[in-house]
Amino acid sequence: MIKRILRAALAGAWLFSTGIACAAHAPASTTANGYETLPPAQRAAIDDLEKRTFQWFWDSADPKTGLVPDHYPGPSFASIASVGFALTAYGVGVERGYVTRAQAIDRTLATLHFFNDAPQDDSEDGATGFHGFYYHFLNMQTGKRHARGVELSSVDTTLLLGGVLFAQSYFDRHTAREKEIRDLADAIYRRVEWTWMQPRAPLISMGWTPGGKFIKADWKGYDEGMLVYVLALGSPTHPIEDGAWAAWAKTYPQTWGEFQGQTFLNFAPLFGHQYSQAWIDFRGIQDAWSSEHGLDYFENSRRATFSQRAYAIVNPNHWTGYGENVWGLTACNGPGDAVVKRNDGSTRAFYGYTARGAGRDYVSDDGTIAPTAAGGSIAFAPEIVVPALMEMKTRYGDAVYGQYGFVDAFNPSYDTSLTPAEGRAVPGMGWADDKQIGIDQGPIVLMIENWRSGLVWKVMRKNPYVRKGLQRAGFTGGWLDKAR
Incomplete structure (x- = not known):
């Protein structure tokens, strides 16, 4: 476990339903009062997720x-x-x-x-x-x-x-x-x-x-x-x-350039966009680089979020479940290192903990979705994150959502008889983790609150x-x- 985590960290360092299509730039931010304008059912779901995720820290x-x-x-x-x-x-x-x-x-x-x-x-x-x-x-x-x-x-x-x-x-x-x-x-x-x-x-x-x-x-x-x-x-x-x-x-x-219809400073796993911004409000403040490029780091991360959703819609590797409301790649657990031969003779590779991501810098994608990738980006792009969180919870139910909110990750494409090294095989669904990871829970609760109140x-x-x-x-x- 330790070696997998350290390897992922070093790799990363080196290197609402809307149906909105990704254009050259992400649509203008609507985060100012977005929480208050949510339909009651969606607002209740976000409240529940924030409370359950907080409780993970309090109890653990x-x-x-x-x-x-x-x-x-x-x-x-x-x-x-x-x-x-x-x-x-x-x-x-x-x-x-x-x-x-x-x-x-x-x-x-x-x-x-x-x-x-x-x-x-x-x-x-x-x-x-x-x-x-x-x-x-x-x-x-x-x-x-x-x-x-x-x-x-x-x-x-x-x-x-x-x-x-x-x-x-x-x-x-x-x-x-x-x-x-x-x-x-x-x-x-x-x-x-x-x-x-x-x-x-x-x-x-x-x-x-x-x-x-x-x-x-x-x-x-x-x-x-x-x-x-x-x-x-x-x-x-x-x-x-x-x-x-x-x-x-x-x-x-x-790493500056276009990926999936967005032009931004790329970092493939979304945690790289979330961690610093969980604490620092980069809206409206600029350094020399961001001023020269006509954006701030918040807007840059907003574009990164839209690019990940666009990648899931295109779904170049044809993973099960990917779409406009099921997306999100970042460092997370996975079913374990395994190569599975399919009926048509092709193979699928799965991984344990690694820095999954999709960007101009690299793509690492084995069909494993991490809810924190979307949840920790809620302050950047709530209009695409909220429907994603709702859909993942609705579609996969208690296989992915429980006492402490979302499990760390899940993979609907893990349709093999191999026993996973982490988590559990879920009949009819694929694979789901059976735990949460603190550095993935953190962005969810902090960024929900930043979106709600800016606390x-x-x-x-x-x-x-x-x-x-x-x-x-x-x-x-x-x-x-x-x-x-």
């Missing part, structure tokens, strides 16, 4: 440490990125009335105390992190590095920090416990030595291990690493140099470190130019 987290499993139900190691999504989801839970503010404070304080106090050193097995960064996966019981080979992860630490800084800005009342949250969050963020993670400055390495030292790959080009640079530029203690954002964006021309975006706009990071990256305009 260890209340004593705040650690959140990578996958659940079932035994699992902890994912620090899942913790970042959880810390943010707790604020959503307060605003929606799922939990009280006091309950969220308790859980947030437990989490921040754990990460503030956890051992940081260069030992192979006795630490939780080093130089302010944390290991990608931690043991759920001890809180230390889960296994040899698990890297000190710059991007997963960043996703954790997204939740840490959300908590810092959300819990803003003048009480001792909320002040404690702010102080702990500040200490955790300030401790991160971003410049240490730059063996090839001005770029930032993907990670480090005690045995292998720095990973040879750096974050560069358009992907989920955008937030890494924003937070590294915003640091008051260990900031990276001014030219880092330009170095990160230098490879943009390689996470509004809170993060107030954070001085996020604002500073964006400004140092060269972003101007919109809310960023307004007084807080």
Whole structure:
């Protein structure tokens, strides 16, 4: 499981029914009041999905440490990125009335105390992190590095920090416990030595291990690493140099172009468009590159969402079920590595966890649909996402939707007698996972709330470190130019 996840992450780094047809540009955004104008049945379905997905984080987290499993139900190691999504989801839970503010404070304080106090050193097995960064996966019981080979992860630490800084800005009342949250969050963020993670400055390495030292790959080009640079530029203690954002964006021309009727900065799996934007509101703010191309990163991700739907409609590999309301490729679980011979002599290849996607940069598609690909894009393109979520739930029922919302993934084309390595075979349907993954649940709940109320975006706009990071990256305009 660990090797599959790390392999997918590195691959990704390198590299309402409407019936609207994809044109050269996605239709103008209608997100302003879209939730309020939904028919009652659709609004109720979105409410239900948000609540169930939030509950996954609340139920799966260890209340004593705040650690959140990578996958659940079932035994699992902890994912620090899942913790970042959880810390943010707790604020959503307060605003929606799922939990009280006091309950969220308790859980947030437990989490921040754990990460503030956890051992940081260069030992192979006795630490939780080093130089302010944390290991990608931690043991759920001890809180230390889960296994040899698990890297000190710059991007997963960043996703954790997204939740840490959300908590810092959300819990803003003048009480001792909320002040404690702010102080702990500040200490955790300030401790991160971003410049240490730059063996090839001005770029930032993907990670480090005690045995292998720095990973040879750096974050560069358009992907989920955008937030890494924003937070590294915003640091008051260990900031990276001014030219880092330009170095990160230098490879943009390689993936800018047309795919399935949309012209945009491509990144094949949709998680690359969702993760940074779950926390940062890129609407109306532009850096040098986006200004030159006449769009913002939000619009870019909107086009990416439309392109994935168009790809599913074309369905070049003739997978079962694909269409205008069943679509969505991103990193997710799958039935397992298998090559199946069909009656006509052709073969079908299926995979386990991998960075599925469709874009100008690459296509990886084995018929596995991940509901988070659509659900986490709801703020970008609700007019095509809502009918997709409704259709997947209606068509496949409790095979794909249950106590915690959608399962991580499903594959209607898995019509083989082979026992899947993950999940379960569903007679008459294909394959469906039997669990959820935290980094796929996170975008669903955060982006539903951003679409409904803008909560996470509004809170993060107030954070001085996020604002500073964006400004140092060269972003101007919109809310960023307004007084807080």
